[in-house]
Amino acid sequence: MVSRTSEHALRAVLYLARRWGEGPVPVDTIADALGAPRNYLSKTLNALAKHEIVDGVRGVHGGFQLAIAPERLPLSRVVGLFDEPRTSRMCLLGGRPCDDAAPCVAHRRWMAITDGARLALATTTVADLLGAPAAADRGATGAAIPARAAV
DSSP states (O other), rough: OOHHHHHHHHHHHHHHHHHTTSOOBBBBHHHHHOOOOOOHOOOHHHHHHTTTSSSOOOTTTTTEEEEGGGGGOOOHHHHHHHSSOOOOOTTTTSSEEEEEEEOOTTTTHHHHHHHHHHHOOOOHHHHHEEEEOOGGGGGTSOBOOOOOOOO
């Protein structure tokens, strides 16, 4: 449900998140690790830098690093740069307008699917994908709360 560019951006962000606090990583290193075309990834990382998701550092020891802590970075912030919400309300089943006022047979179910995907991207952080405890699973001290045992 995300474009190839969003997928590359997410993969790069996850790669940088695993190296959080270690300093900038050269684009060649990231591209090699991800098996992504260097020029394509460089443009993607520069777009992320323009929107302050990553920091680009120039020079011999330059590269890219996350500008936002992984636990504070929702996936929707990354994907939203490359995949705009669908604004066309043309029917999936044909070439007519389709909306809540004049829905086709598929409309309500399709809206539930797209709304669910948007919600999942908005409520899932980069840290969540890396296996960090979700915010709801942390107590006031930030420590993980043990999972409830099955009954």
